[in-house]
Amino acid sequence: MDLEILRILERDARLSAAQIAAMTGRSEAQVNAAIAAAESTGVIRSYRTRIDWEKAGAGRVYAFIDVAAQPERGTGYDRIAERIYRYPEVHSVYLVSGSQDLRVIVEGKTMQEVANFVAEKLATIDGVRGTATHFLLKKYKDDGDIFGDAPTDERLAVTP
Amino acid sequence: MKSLSQIVGNTPASGIRRFFDLVAELDDVISLGVGEPDYVTPWRIREAAIYSLEKGRTTYTSNYGLLELREAIVAKHIERYGTGWNPRTEVLVTVGVSEALDTAFRAILNPGDEVLIPEPCYVSYAPCVMFAGGVPVPIPTRASADFATHPEAIAERITEKTKAILLSYPTNPTGAVMSREGLQKVVDMAVEHDLYILSDEIYDRLCYDSEHVSVPALDGAKDRTILLNGFSKAYAMTGWRIGYACAPAPIIEMMMKIHQYTMLCAPITAQIAALEALKNAEQDAAEMVADYDRRRRLFVKGLNELGLECRMPGGAFYAFPSIEKTGLTSEEFAERLLKEERVLVVPGDVFGDGGIGHVRCCYATATNKLTEALERMGRFLSKL
Numbered sequence: 001m002d003l004e005i006l007r008i009l010e011r012d013a014r015l016s017a018a019q020i021a022a023m024t025g026r027s028e029a030q031v032n033a034a035i036a037a038a039e040s041t042g043v044i045r046s047y048r049t050r051i052d053w054e055k056a057g058a059g060r061v062y063a064f065i066d067v068a069a070q071p072e073r074g075t076g077y078d079r080i081a082e083r084i085y086r087y088p089e090v091h092s093v094y095l096v097s098g099s100q101d102l103r104v105i106v107e108g109k110t111m112q113e114v115a116n117f118v119a120e121k122l123a124t125i126d127g128v129r130g131t132a133t134h135f136l137l138k139k140y141k142d143d144g145d146i147f148g149d150a151p152t153d154e155r156l157a158v159t160p
Numbered sequence: 161m162k163s164l165s166q167i168v169g170n171t172p173a174s175g176i177r178r179f180f181d182l183v184a185e186l187d188d189v190i191s192l193g194v195g196e197p198d199y200v201t202p203w204r205i206r207e208a209a210i211y212s213l214e215k216g217r218t219t220y221t222s223n224y225g226l227l228e229l230r231e232a233i234v235a236k237h238i239e240r241y242g243t244g245w246n247p248r249t250e251v252l253v254t255v256g257v258s259e260a261l262d263t264a265f266r267a268i269l270n271p272g273d274e275v276l277i278p279e280p281c282y283v284s285y286a287p288c289v290m291f292a293g294g295v296p297v298p299i300p301t302r303a304s305a306d307f308a309t310h311p312e313a314i315a316e317r318i319t320e321k322t323k324a325i326l327l328s329y330p331t332n333p334t335g336a337v338m339s340r341e342g343l344q345k346v347v348d349m350a351v352e353h354d355l356y357i358l359s360d361e362i363y364d365r366l367c368y369d370s371e372h373v374s375v376p377a378l379d380g381a382k383d384r385t386i387l388l389n390g391f392s393k394a395y396a397m398t399g400w401r402i403g404y405a406c407a408p409a410p411i412i413e414m415m416m417k418i419h420q421y422t423m424l425c426a427p428i429t430a431q432i433a434a435l436e437a438l439k440n441a442e443q444d445a446a447e448m449v450a451d452y453d454r455r456r457r458l459f460v461k462g463l464n465e466l467g468l469e470c471r472m473p474g475g476a477f478y479a480f481p482s483i484e485k486t487g488l489t490s491e492e493f494a495e496r497l498l499k500e501e502r503v504l505v506v507p508g509d510v511f512g513d514g515g516i517g518h519v520r521c522c523y524a525t526a527t528n529k530l531t532e533a534l535e536r537m538g539r540f541l542s543k544l
Contacts, residue, residue: 159196160176
């Protein structure tokens, strides 16, 4: 797997194969082949766009929900996790160490919508022993990306 | 009123000043005219400085600089290049390489002493020699020879007044690096003619295709070399103004005397930040260097595709393409490119006669801006 190309794409998926080829000293064909290989093996999972929905005037509500779950013989937490992640409202599901078992991120349009989802769908799943819901109040940094105003270039235009 | 200093009056003003005024009148300029990274200093370094301020570390330090920092500087050089100095007597922490450079010239030069300076080069060398009462003697280097300094060119210019030679590889503005063999020959010349060597290695970490060759590590060099380096380029710390010199104790003692009376010490906050950079910012530096490398390849390829002949620079973050084919002078090219397409490059001749027919483009700028700059340059060239 071509890690150099993956690192470049992880930061900017819109670079063309020609640009990546120039950057890395590889041929365009090599870059295309490397990307195709990463795509077909599922190393590259998808190409998406990071959007500040707040700024777009369509803010979303997120909640982090700690779920205490009853593991099952043979499958552990897998079945219960699947029951949870199949809902489109569920943004992410992680099995974590500590006092709770699953950490779930739920996305909705309003707090009420998220609260209803937790009360009616999530908490009632067989094997869920308890939930603790934390609403996201402000996003400072997301997946390595610092939200807020883009930094400006403060450098003088000409320096020796 | 009596007249002002003749030495200062006779020193020409920097050729880039005019562009400063020109650019101030324009909007939407993509500036490739800078001489510093587009990164801000890595957070861990800034945080260490902030913490030191919270702790009230706001005093003078030893004139030489914090001993811990000098020890870390020496340790880093031993690790990277195998050369070490006594941190107590052979290292001086300065206000950027600029101060180290000025102090070094003043420490070694007597009035009329000549200093050999390969050109094109950074704009401060010759003026600093002049301020110290010396006479700068340019050694032209050529793009066709990858801007290497040749022993024959040195030999032609040696007189009984020649005191020192300045080396700065990787070079601003050309990005040139020199091979170990080539540099060894230059050192051999310095030994033969008993010259001091000032080696400005501020871009040592920004070497892409080969390992950096540190001049004091070469045979016979260390006893006569003043190594100048700093934190500005590798750790994106230009505004901190922190650098250092490593040299034999008698030279450092002389430099220290000047430093003591003029500067006292480098700012303690910057010294603490520099220490953090050496101790914990290796990964940050490596990532920035990898990024410059990608932009270098992308940008230089783009220049060549536009028909602006440019060899692949081995270091620093500058491309130095030839613009001779356009029939314009460097100055005309830069001025028209700025006015017509809002891209700022620096005319090569401000770095010495060897830069005639070239322009300096700094590629330490976001990839999308580099791409946009290349498009604008293409448009400009097609209109000529």
